[in-house]
Amino acid sequence: MTTEEELPLYEQMRNALIYGSYEPGQKLKIDVLKRDFSAGQNAIREALVRLSVEGLVVAEDQKGFRVAPAGLNELKDLAYMRNLLESEAVGHSIDVGDLEWEGRVAAAMRKLHRTEEALLNNETSVELWTRYDQEFHLALMSACGSKLMIRTYQDLFLKYRQYVVRELKTQGFRGREIIAEHLAIGEAALARDKQRCLALLRDHANTYLNRQLKQERH
Numbered sequence: 001m002t003t004e005e006e007l008p009l010y011e012q013m014r015n016a017l018i019y020g021s022y023e024p025g026q027k028l029k030i031d032v033l034k035r036d037f038s039a040g041q042n043a044i045r046e047a048l049v050r051l052s053v054e055g056l057v058v059a060e061d062q063k064g065f066r067v068a069p070a071g072l073n074e075l076k077d078l079a080y081m082r083n084l085l086e087s088e089a090v091g092h093s094i095d096v097g098d099l100e101w102e103g104r105v106a107a108a109m110r111k112l113h114r115t116e117e118a119l120l121n122n123e124t125s126v127e128l129w130t131r132y133d134q135e136f137h138l139a140l141m142s143a144c145g146s147k148l149m150i151r152t153y154q155d156l157f158l159k160y161r162q163y164v165v166r167e168l169k170t171q172g173f174r175g176r177e178i179i180a181e182h183l184a185i186g187e188a189a190l191a192r193d194k195q196r197c198l199a200l201l202r203d204h205a206n207t208y209l210n211r212q213l214k215q216e217r218h
């Protein structure tokens with residue numbers, strides 16, 4: 001497995017943003033980033049420009065870069081777009097997916113289940129869970145036939161994961177609840193029960209959003 005130090009600088013910085021090493025709105029000072037990532041100024045700036053295109057950081061005129069602010073409006077937008085893409089891609093995959101697709105879904109579901117059981121017992125990392133969680137959702141989508149849809153979904157998934165990681169730090173892993181959700185989604189997909197699978201996916205993606213909306217009302 002590739003270690004964090006072996007990843008390209010851009011990916012190291014993206015992971016640091018996704019997993020909460022820097023706070024929303026925080027000023028990203030070049031000198032600090034040079035120290036954090038043992039990289040030169042030009043390489044740091046190039047990575048920051050790429051990350052600003054993804055929306056993970058914000059470029060400010062003559063002021064450098066900041067971590068993108070977090071807010072309910074962006075979270076709602078991310079949830080809406082994630083549901084839109086996932087419903088279309090998974091629905092089509094259920095319609096046309098072959099035995100190879102079924103094999104990918106079953107294998108991804110098994111890896112994710114084992115990783116979540118380990119996370120429940122504090123025996124693995126959030127980073128590994130994120131990897132297998134994303135692999136599972138991408139396996140469900142993998143027969144849709146659209147590489148662009150899948151690439152766009154990957155970016156949305158990781159931006160949404162930023163919000164989830166913040167909750168994990170304060171409230172911990174949702175445990176049995178999320179394990180049951182993933183198993184139900186995978187089983188519905190393999191049974192070709194499209195209506196149930198898509199309903200479960202929408203509920204699953206909206207769970208975090210609904211908790212945040214509830215907290216905002218109180």
